[in-house]
Amino acid sequence: MKNYDAIVIGGGPAGLAAAYNLKSGGKSVAVFENDLWGGTCPNRGCDPKKMLLSGVEARDRIAQLQGKGYSDIPFMNWRDIEQFKETYTSKIPSGSKGGLDSAGIDTFHGDAKFISENEIQFDNETFHADNFVIAAGQHPSILNIDGSENLLTSNEFLSLKQMPKSITFIGAGYIAFELANIANATGAEVHLVHHNDRPLKAFDSEFVDDMVSQMKSRGIKFHFNVNTKQVVKNDDGYTLVGDDFKLNTDLIICATGRVPSVEGLDLDAAGIEYSAKGIQVNENLQTTNKNIYAIGDVIAKSEPKLTPVAGFEAKYATDYLLGKTKEPISYPAVPTLVYGSPKLAKVGVSVPEAEAAPDKYKIVSSNLTGWFTYYRLNEPVAKSKIIFDKNQQMVGATVLTEQADELINLLTIAIDKKISNAEYTKMIMGYPTVASDLQYLI
Template identity: 50%
Template sequence: MTTSYDVAVIGGGPAGTAMAGALKAQGKQVVIIESDLWGGTCPNRGCDPKKILLSAVEAKDAATTLHAKGLTGGPQVDWPALMAHKRGYTDGISDGTLNSLTQRGIATRHGEAYFQGDGQLTVDGTVIQARDVVIATGQRPVILPIKGHEYFKTSTDFLDLDVMPKRVTFVGGGYVGFELATIANAAGADVHLIHHNDRPLKEFDPQLVRDLMAELTTAGVTIDLNEDIQAIEKKADGLHLKAADGFERVSDLVICSAGRQPNADHLGLENVGVKFDRHGIAVNDHLQTANEHIYAIGDVSATPVPKLTPLAGYEARYLAGQLDRPGAPITYPAVPTQVYAAPKLAQVGMSAATAAADSDRYQVNDLDMTKWFSYYRFGANVARAKVIVDQTTGTVVGATVLSTIADEMINYLTLLIDQQVTLNKLQRTILAYPTPASDLQYLY
């Protein structure tokens, strides 16, 4: 059986559903294909469930920092109850997403999509023809190819644990490793984070990363740097992680947090002349692949921006207006990124290292905000920021923030960057006081 559409979208996550919805609103005949859970990684097994689990960490930390400063005692994380709270949200995501697509009249197919040739896909035996195809298949966790790799679990497994093991080890010092280590530690596990070199979270300011590691170490997380794990061996007392230099760690659960890889290797892209590598599917500045009728958006594309849910929707909206009437290349606004650890680490725009290379133009304001009222009032252990100001325009062009409210502050700073707000302009705006927003004027 063969069915024909104007556009086929492969991937039912944030990028794919946004794309399909926008095209359907234009009157196009659209089919969206998903091989796993409708809704994609973020709401099912990524940022949303992670942040639900983090809510308990934030509450516990808030009470701990105010111990003897107005509070006595302290809450403990009830992991089964917290997991039930998480599942109360995630259990309905896939069906809810599918129902929403169906109600809007968007055709859906569940199965593996495979390119047979130009304009022709198969989905578990069904042939689908489409003039244009948009690939939005996202990414999946990397499993390091070491001896005993079958004992690795991933972030997907961690975010659905029924019971928190006594000993948990994370191999890989990126976003996922730091975030899940923070959660496991707050839940009472003996947590170890192992990274193969001395520069975890390499995208972030190294000084503030060191400050974050110091805070996590104080909280009970053991961080082992410059240890390249070569093997995992299962013994009676647990899983033994071993490095070539003799390092050994015993754990009950080992999470591979060494990054993610694009879901592009199972689509038959070689049949339609589309190239990809570990960074994703190669696209031009119109999100078009080497095949003029095939596009890639979201995490699976090799675009020069972080792989984040808001960018998936941003690219989908751009491309929806491009298929029939190609116009200007895609441009990206300032993109904030954050590590949901304790404290949080966030950044946007130009780094302090880049600014330092042109000190005549850029001023780096290195601020210790720990005693500022916004942080003192809840007993914060650390609050720091590096804010870069373009002295030729008087505008903020970059920032890195380490604090319990860094995710909130980075959004304010992103607005200042995108709107090119000078200090004079900001001070003509009345903001509620005392709040983190009212602190913005002191960052210039």
């Protein structure tokens, strides 16, 4: 039997952050990973996706300036940009494991499972630890339908060596919208199929409708209220079958969400309670077994399952384990983004929440399309909805613009630090930028 002070299950951003913090706190640490070292985000998620989206952003800029300095709108060369993406992702697994090795953290690759409240089994060997941190993340879900074996996921999409002439996405969440925009920029015929008529349901419906309209103008075809029943492989591709609906396509990507990666861990053996939404934790990120913590996307929580949130939880959980804090975890405002064309982002109190409580909140809507920051880029649509409480303090924001990723971060800082308009106008920002516009929004 091997003994450690702490064992981390999962070698992604959350697990790595936890392992390094525990090691620096003087603990003997081991990390177990059953897939790619580095986890989903840098290998098959946020980072490679954002590299591919850089090509979409470049094409959009040219398209917006057509007739205003540019005439032709080039399609994104998939092979070239996919190879560019590989120059980054190919180094992640070895670099992630190498960092752990250099820090003196033991690493093990393969499946591990709990056999008691403080032991796991790996490769027919038993490992004991005083504490565990589960950071196993999530993986793509697959529809339970006839022909599901014909479906690919975002994992495979991001590593396609050739973009098909036509491609279909099942789902209407973050992943489906983002990948659809990437495929569209290559010149592929893109379809998006969803079981109801309300995509991106966590966001303001008006802005979502605007986003869908812009994507339609780029040639993306939406098929709402289609309940996919079957996927049939044929000689020249696949047929997606629904109620009174058929669609022939070269490739189908299932983007219907992600599920916690708890299968195979045998959490019951460790006395850990969990559900389909993930592992249950308390305000200190402890599971029902107080010596075992869970962090990141594997836990059941209302906070967004995002990489920076996982890192925040890793820091908190390990600080708590090391005795550096005894306070319950307190999350700051967390911005969420849909990297579409345009981008859609929100932070803090949402528009639906504010609309449901008009006695508590005021919504200030602005059409920013004519503002110089957006006019100079000839953006087709730029909008914001800023939410204030009774004290005129900004508590939430939703924005739709190609520059939403920059704008939402500034709004997040203003919300977290409770910066008032009077305070902001005492500062001078670079002009003309989204930062210099902020004084007119908060």
